[in-house]
Amino acid sequence: MTPAPLDFSPVRYPDLRPLPNGRRMLLRNDIEYRARLIWRTRRGLITDGASIPSFFAWLVGGPFEGRHRRAALFHDDYYARCARSRNLWRAMVSKRRAVVDHMLFEIAAADGTHPLRCLVIWVGVRIGGWWAWRRHARIRKVNI
Numbered sequence: 358m359t360p361a362p363l364d365f366s367p368v369r370y371p372d373l374r375p376l377p378n379g380r381r382m383l384l385r386n387d388i389e390y391r392a393r394l395i396w397r398t399r400r401g402l403i404t405d406g407a408s409i410p411s412f413f414a415w416l417v418g419g420p421f422e423g424r425h426r427r428a429a430l431f432h433d434d435y436y437a438r439c440a441r442s443r444n445l446w447r448a449m450v451s452k453r454r455a456v457v458d459h460m461l462f463e464i465a466a467a468d469g470t471h472p473l474r475c476l477v478i479w480v481g482v483r484i485g486g487w488w489a490w491r492r493h494a495r496i497r498k499v500n501i
Contacts, residue, residue, distance in 0.1 A: 384400050406430075409481070424468045435457040
């Protein structure tokens with residue numbers, strides 16, 4: 358008799374509930390991804406999924422579609438947690454932001470997203486993610 362295979366799945370499946378506005382979802386359980394680092398996202402996260410401009414949606418998919426959707430949860434959470442500076446230049450070259458953007462690529466790839474699609478998503482957040490980073494820094498400053 359052979360032993361049952363072990364589950365080495367790096368990401369637990371998120372339990373998402375739509376919010377009344379129809380564009381955001383609430384994460385109802387904790388999820389984590391283990392690789393070189395351990396990335397954790399706590400329940401209670403309100404997310405808009407993958408923030409994809411409409412002119413790229415045909416290529417990447419909608420905000421809650423595709424195998425990269427779990428990576429988008431971690432990315433949203435860590436952008437909100439790590440954003441510090443509202444300065445445009447600092448937001449564009451932030452090392453923290455670069456690490457979080459790489460984490461998005463890594464988790465999307467681990468979840469089975471096609472490598473070319475991972476690259477398109479990563480390039481998109483590297484080019485346009487500074488805007489969300491600055492917005493989160495502004496919100497963080499008001500709430501602290």
